[in-house]
Amino acid sequence: MITGKTQNLGVIGWPIAHSLSPVIQNAAIKEAGVDYNYTALPVAPENLAAAVAGLKALNYRGWNVTIPHKAAIMPLLDEVDKAAEIIGAVNTVVNDDGRLTGYNTDYLGFMGALNSRKIELAGKTAVLLGAGGAARAVIWGLLQAGTAEVVLAVRNPAKAQPLAEEFSPYGKVTVCHWTEDLCAEQLKKCSLLVNTTPLGMTPKVEACPPVDWSTVNPAAFVYDIIYTPAETRFLREAREHGHAVVNGEEMLAGQGAEALKLWTGIQPDLGCMQKALRQALA
Ligand code: NAP
Helix, strand or coil: CCCCCCEEEEEEECCCCCCCHHHHHHHHHHHHCCCEEEEEEECCHHHHHHHHHHHHHCCCCEEEECCCCCCCCHHHCCEECHHHHHHCCCCEEEEECCEEEEECCHHHHHHHHHHCCCCCCECCEEEEECCCHHHHHHHHHHHHCCECEEEEEECCHHHHHHHHHHHHHHCEEEEEECCCHHHHHHHHHCCEEEECCCCCCCCCCCCCCCCCHHHCCCCCEEEECCCCCCCCHHHHHHHHCCCCEECCHHHHHHHHHHHHHHHHCCCCCHHHHHHHHHHHHC
16 A cells, blocks of 8 residues: 555656556565555656656655666766666666665666576677667676677677777677678577567567578577567577577566665565566566
């Protein structure tokens, strides 16, 4: 029950009505029996600074940040955690008595699905298809896990090159065109193949990154960070070629669980969050 003592949490974005965060967060809050309430808060870009000041004045314990505010919010905070700074995006803000700290939990959500399956990446090669906003968190997570080389396989290598250079102080990040021979060589040796493009996402479910499965290491684990549909064409093809696979549900629930942990100190029930997510998507 919401009372005068209930602490407020939320998610800011524009638009925000589509957000699944209220569903997964309130499911975990209920399961844990803690006194918090989480709501979706529509914030237009021109109102971001006023919204941050308002949330602070209203003593919100914290909030998630989604498109289009993930980078724009950074200068409005008192502190930004190192990972969020390097990734260049804040998805979680914690309000400690008026001091606002920004974090990025997307990379933890991404890595959680690999860690729970005991996918060992230290010294290995990972190939990412696409090099956009979500790829930044993925690259950071993989480099933190000791991945020897992260290969960005893209349609436009010149566009992805600056991203590879930006992350090069933290590990080896290279770029190739995804239909070139060089890319086939990387696919042959990779332990992990990740789709970070929107290709195959609802409603364009027949779209798929151009992967020649005969060139992919048969032992590679295949990950699609898309979660609608639950099985993209990319994941279906990977599964049909004998690869172990995972979709983006656990990443989405996982970033939420890490955020809730930062606000409340509890270890949320990830399974309960995933179940709520799946029900909402169904
Ligand atoms: P983004 O910033 O727009 O980046 C998309 C990347 O895919 C870019 O490298 C882009 O290449 C490439 N791409 C886009 N359309 C393409 C096409 N038609 N053909 C070839 N390449 C194409 O998007 P994002 O924010 O990174 O999100 C990507 C996907 O991840 C979305 O489906 C999103 O829903 C999903 N996601 C999931 C989670 C989760 O928690 N599971 C979290 C974040 C995002 P160019 O630069 O050449 O355009």
